[in-house]
Amino acid sequence: MTTLQYTADEMMTVTAARSLTTDMACFVGIGLPSTAANVAVRTHAPGLWMIYESGTLGTNPDSLPLSIGDGILAETADTVVSVPEVFNYWLQPGRIDVGFLGAAQIDRYANINTTVIGGDYSDPKVRLPGAGGAPEIAANCKEVIVIVRQSARTFVDSVDFVTSVGHGKGAGDRERLGLTGRGPTRVITDLGVLEPDPSTRELTLVSVHPGVTVDEVRAATGWDLRVAAEPETTDEPGEKELSVLRSLTSS
Amino acid sequence: MIVPLDEGIREFVHDGDTVALEGFTHLIPVAAGHEIIRQGLRDLTLVRMTPDIVYDQMIGAGCARKLIFSWGGNPGVGSLHRFRDAIQNGWPRPLEIEEHSHAGMANRYVAGASGVPFAVLRGYTGTDLIAQTSQIATVTCPFTGEEITAVPALNPDVAIVHAQRADRSGNVQLWGITGVQKEVVLAAERALVTVEEIVDNLDPVPGQVLLPSRVVSAVAEVPGGARPSYAHGYYARSNPAYQDWDAIGRDREEFQRWLRTEVYGTARTTREG
Numbered sequence: 114m115t116t117l118q119y120t121a122d123e124m125m126t127v128t129a130a131r132s133l134t135t136d137m138a139c140f141v142g143i144g145l146p147s148t149a150a151n152v153a154v155r156t157h158a159p160g161l162w163m164i165y166e167s168g169t170l171g172t173n174p175d176s177l178p179l180s181i182g183d184g185i186l187a188e189t190a191d192t193v194v195s196v197p198e199v200f201n202y203w204l205q206p207g208r209i210d211v212g213f214l215g216a217a218q219i220d221r222y223a224n225i226n227t228t229v230i231g232g233d234y235s236d237p238k239v240r241l242p243g244a245g246g247a248p249e250i251a252a253n254c255k256e257v258i259v260i261v262r263q264s265a266r267t268f269v270d271s272v273d274f275v276t277s278v279g280h281g282k283g284a285g286d287r288e289r290l291g292l293t294g295r296g297p298t299r300v301i302t303d304l305g306v307l308e309p310d311p312s313t314r315e316l317t318l319v320s321v322h323p324g325v326t327v328d329e330v331r332a333a334t335g336w337d338l339r340v341a342a343e344p345e346t347t348d349e350p351g352e353k354e355l356s357v358l359r360s361l362t363s364s
Numbered sequence: 365m366i367v368p369l370d371e372g373i374r375e376f377v378h379d380g381d382t383v384a385l386e387g388f389t390h391l392i393p394v395a396a397g398h399e400i401i402r403q404g405l406r407d408l409t410l411v412r413m414t415p416d417i418v419y420d421q422m423i424g425a426g427c428a429r430k431l432i433f434s435w436g437g438n439p440g441v442g443s444l445h446r447f448r449d450a451i452q453n454g455w456p457r458p459l460e461i462e463e464h465s466h467a468g469m470a471n472r473y474v475a476g477a478s479g480v481p482f483a484v485l486r487g488y489t490g491t492d493l494i495a496q497t498s499q500i501a502t503v504t505c506p507f508t509g510e511e512i513t514a515v516p517a518l519n520p521d522v523a524i525v526h527a528q529r530a531d532r533s534g535n536v537q538l539w540g541i542t543g544v545q546k547e548v549v550l551a552a553e554r555a556l557v558t559v560e561e562i563v564d565n566l567d568p569v570p571g572q573v574l575l576p577s578r579v580v581s582a583v584a585e586v587p588g589g590a591r592p593s594y595a596h597g598y599y600a601r602s603n604p605a606y607q608d609w610d611a612i613g614r615d616r617e618e619f620q621r622w623l624r625t626e627v628y629g630t631a632r633t634t635r636e637g
Contacts (some may be wrong), residue, residue, distance in 0.1 A: 143440050166466060167388050178505045179603045180439035182389025184594055187540045193571055196388055196413070196544045197474050200467040205486050228463075234496055242437030242449045245414075249467040250485045279485035290490040291511075 119350050121303035122262075123358055126152060126261035126320045127350040129213070129260045129301045137210040140250050143181050145260040146213035148361060151177060155357045166246040168194040174268060177361050198244070204253050212254030216261045217241050218272045221315050221336050222286075223259060223279030223297035226272035234274065244276050251277035252296050256298040263302035263333045270336040280314035304330045306347060310339065320345040325343065369558060369584040373399045376522050376554045376581055377408075380429075384411035384552065385418065386519040387545030389439060390596060394418045395525040395589035396558050401425040411520055413469045413544065417592075417609045420444040421627070423459060424619050430460040432518070434469040438613075441606055445613040455616065462497050468515045473544050475517035478550025482514045489513060490556055523552035526590045527575070528597060529565050530559045534577035539569045539597025545630045546573050555579060558586040560598050567595075 119127075129149035135158040143165075154161045154173065167182035169231055171191030178186055187193050194203075197358050203209060218226035227247060230239025251257050257279075261267060279297045282287060287296050288323045296314075300307040306320040317339040318330055323346055331338050350358075367375070375448045375462060377383055377400060385393045396419040400408075409430040412419055417438060422428060424446030436447050450459035464472070471483035484503060494500045503514040525545045527538035536557050549555040557575070562585045566574070592605030 165391070167543070178440075179599070180608065182543075183603075184390070184437075184540065184596055184600055187390070187596060189608050192543055195542055195546065196466065196575075197470040197547060200470050201485070203466070215635075228492070234492075237452065238434075240443075240451045240459065241491045242443065243433070243435050243463055244465040244491075244493060245435035246466040248465045248491050248493070249485075252489060253486060275490065275492045281490055286490070291486075292489060294485070 116208055116281065117349065117352060117355060119355055121322065123350055123355060124347070125260065125262070125301055125303045126165060126358055127354045128322070128347055129258065130156065130354065132258050132299055132301070133158050133161055133175070133211065138162040138164065138208065140164050140166070140204060140209045140212040140254055142214050142247070143178070144215055146215060148177060148358070149260060150213060151361055152354060152358050156354055164199065164203065166196070166199060168193045168196055168199045170203065171195060191210045191240070204249055207255060209254045210256070212250035214247055214250060214257060214259050214277065216259055216267070217281070218267055218269050219259060219300065219357060220269055220272045222281060222283060223300060223309060223316055224272050224275050224281065225259065225277040225279060226274045228274040228276045230273050248276040251279065251296065252294060254294050256295045259297050259300045261302060263304045263330065265335045266334055268303060268334045268336070280309055284312060284314045304333060315339055317341055318344055320347045322347045323349055365420035365582045365606050366532065367503070367582045367584055369395060369399050369586050370403070372556045372582045372584045373403055376556050377405060379519040380407045381404055382409040382411060383521050383524065384548050385524045386412060386544050386548045387526055387590065387593065388414060388541055389601070390541040390543065390594060391526045391538060391545070392416065392418055392593035393524045393558055393589060394591060395586045396524045396556065396591060397422050397573045400427055401623070401627050402517070409516065413466055415444065415447065417444070417606060417613070420446040420609070420613055421623070423447050423450050423622060424456065424613070425627070426456045428459060430462065432462045434464045434466045438606055439608060441610050444618060445610070449616070462499060463493060464500070464515070465493065468500065469518070470544055470547070471564065472515050472518035473551050473589070475515070476519040477547045480517060482516050484512045484514050487513050497514050518551060520548065520552045522554045522556060523548040524556045524558070525549060526558045526595070528595055529566060530557065530562050530583045531564065532562060534580050534583045535566060536575040536580055536583060537569065537572055539572040540574045546575065549575055549579055554581045556582050556584070558584045558589040560587050560589070560595050561585060
């Protein structure tokens with residue numbers, strides 16, 4: 114058996130791709146989520162029904178789009194609908210199995226900030242792009258998977274702004290708010306995989322990627338990270354997964 | 365009514381107006397935005413779900429007093445630096461913002477197009493967006509008692525969109541990703557449409573949106589008017605142009621150089637390709 118060489122980003126993207134199954138409908142965000150979904154559809158999940166918020170339903174681009182509305186998405190879609198339709202008819206009633214999101218900041222309950230960092234809202238240190246489709250993707254998809262590189266700057270005890278609700282302040286918050294989906298069920302990073310604790314909803318490290326130590330993950334987390342009793346080691350990327358990923362990102 | 369672009373902007377867009385240039389990644393009315401910059405329009409309330417590089421340019425040129433939006437970034441590239449500079453440093457002038465989610469903005473246009481005062485949706489609940497604007501509220505369903513989010517109708521003074529084709533009577537046809545263009549045109553007091561070409565007959569296209577001339581104030585023929593975004597069936601999105609914008613938009617002097625050569629230095633005529 115030969116040892117494959119791969120980067121931490123490749124490990125993250127392939128792990129995210131493996132979270133998708135062929136019978137799912139997936140609401141895809143641009144960037145890492147889009148790359149992962151496109152790896153999944155080319156490997157183990159050929160039936161994955163990819164939706165981008167531009168209204169392209171069941172799209173299957175032959176190269177990675179740079180934006181959520183590239184022409185290739187419309188050309189290869191089962192159908193193209195208006196933006197009000199994609200949000201009102203498709204996302205809002207819970208027809209989408211999984212929402213794939215990124216984050217600029219994420220906290221211990223997987224609440225996501227993509228709006229402002231530092232200072233206050235009207236006078237922020239850094240102004241980020243904002244909400245886009247994310248608040249309603251996080252609210253209304255049956256479940257949410259977050260893909261984000263892990264560092265103490267990104268994984269913060271409390272986000273500076275709640276753009277999209279994860280598990281609020283803990284167990285019972287989503288139900289109290291009337292959010293219909295289950296919220297974030299996995300957070301996949303370049304170091305490992307975190308999942309909400311079934312009773313407290315606090316993110317817990319359940320798997321570390323090969324070569325990564327639990328202490329390294331703790332150091333890249335801005336709160337006292339909970340760790341599963343026996344965290345697993347994530348399966349390495351396979352040859353096919355890596356070659357598909359590399360052919361997508363090199364083009 | 366068919367008009368040259370500069371006449372259309374002069375007639376339909378005025379200082380202080382609420383102006384919505386829409387087009388969801390596709391068919392962005394970039395040439396119209398540049399004409400607004402050239403005519404030196406001021407104090408505009410700019411509305412757009414995804415203020416991308418054309419709004420970055422208009423904000424940097426000082427056209428805007430306020431921005432109503434749901435995602436302000438350079439898609440797939442990163443931040444909009446003129447937008448950030450205006451919010452963080454008030455350059456070239458302070459920019460007031462009113463921020464929504466995509467679902468909220470889409471529903472605001474739907475209510476505006478429908479002639480009702482507000483729309484309801486399952487959205488915003490639990491987010492910090494609610495505290496930042498009076499334009500997000502809740503309403504109790506009179507039938508079930510459920511509390512649900514409400515957003516007010518959005519009725520711009522003028523909508524500007526780009527489309528593939530129009531006929532000589534001013535009927536407009538667009539296809540591919542059609543975004544919120546139908547809604548914004550029907551929600552607005554006035555609507556100006558730029559098109560790739562004016563043709564004798566609008567042959568049907570699968571998935572088309574047709575805007576009858578009675579809801580279109582004027583059409584201007586502007587081939588290439590959506591570049592560097594794209595026009596399905598005409599030309600592709602210039603992803604390198606979006607990537608290159610990052611360096612230009614990042615620096616005030618570089619941006620002003622760009623404005624001088626690419627906008628002020630190029631009075632655009634109706635037949636430019």
